[in-house]
Amino acid sequence: GAVVSQHPxxxxxxxxxSVKIECRSLDxxxxxxxxxxxxxxxxxxxxxxxxEGSKATYEQGVEKDKFLINHASLTxxxxxxxxxHPEDSSFYICSASTFSGNTEAFFGQGTRLxxx
Amino acid sequence: xxxxxxxxxxxxxxxxxxxxxxxxxxxxxxDYITWYQQFPSQGPRFIIQGYKTKVTNExxxxxxxxxxxxxxxSLPRVSLxxxxxxxxxxxxSGSARQLTxxxxxxxxxxx
Numbered sequence: 001g002a003v004v005s006q007h008p009x010x011x012x013x014x015x016x017x018s019v020k021i022e023c024r025s026l027d028x029x030x031x032x033x034x035x036x037x038x039x040x041x042x043x044x045x046x047x048x049x050x051x052e053g054s055k056a057t058y059e060q061g062v063e064k065d066k067f068l069i070n071h072a073s074l075t076x077x078x079x080x081x082x083x084x085h086p087e088d089s090s091f092y093i094c095s096a097s098t099f100s101g102n103t104e105a106f107f108g109q110g111t112r113l114x115x116x
Numbered sequence: 117x118x119x120x121x122x123x124x125x126x127x128x129x130x131x132x133x134x135x136x137x138x139x140x141x142x143x144x145x146x147d148y149i150t151w152y153q154q155f156p157s158q159g160p161r162f163i164i165q166g167y168k169t170k171v172t173n174e175x176x177x178x179x180x181x182x183x184x185x186x187x188x189x190s191l192p193r194v195s196l197x198x199x200x201x202x203x204x205x206x207x208x209s210g211s212a213r214q215l216t217x218x219x220x221x222x223x224x225x226x227x
């Protein structure tokens with residue numbers, strides 16, 4: 001199946017700094033990518049929909065100024081956690097899909113963010 | 117988006133067949149049923165997808181009754197490495213795949 005690569009797989013940052021997470025579709029073009037957040041022992045929660053060449057669409061309750069999303073090309077979307085705080089520590093996962101008529105989505109391996 | 121309901125957890129022993137059932141009473145005509153597997157600290161991995169009747173691949177089978185209001189993921193002869201969370205999702209075909217994850221089922225395979 002298609003491959004989605006996420007980088008870094010884990011990052012530790014100091015409170016108040018910003019962290020950028022990259023999501024790449026390696027062998028297909030993705031005009032739309034999705035960003036999820038997952039707390040321990042919980043399910044994935046959709047944060048935002050990343051659209052190539054336009055502004056991202058954020059889910060209710062997700063601060064767009066804190067979680068900056070850029071989707072500048074058909075194979076790359078980035079999520080920047082700005083002015084990170086310990087409560088932003090979580091597992092962040094991106095997904096992308098092809099437009100082949102079925103509903104299979106491909107997920108990155110996730111990024112473990114720890115804010116100290 | 118159709119809501120799904122699954123058991124929170126299941127235990128099984130190595131070598132047994134495991135069946136996980138998912139309810140999706142308000143599934144729409146153009147919705148597909150997809151199952152994902154997730155290990156700790158990893159992204160979800162696609163297992164199987166179906167629309168109706170039965171689908172089988174090298175790792176699992178998916179049984180969908182005629183009314184499509186439920187589906188059953190069948191894992192034959194599970195091993196310890198099948199311990200994971202299994203998510204059932206329902207989403208329409210075409211366009212982008214915004215998936216809504218339910219609580220999932222934590223499957224624990226015991227020796």
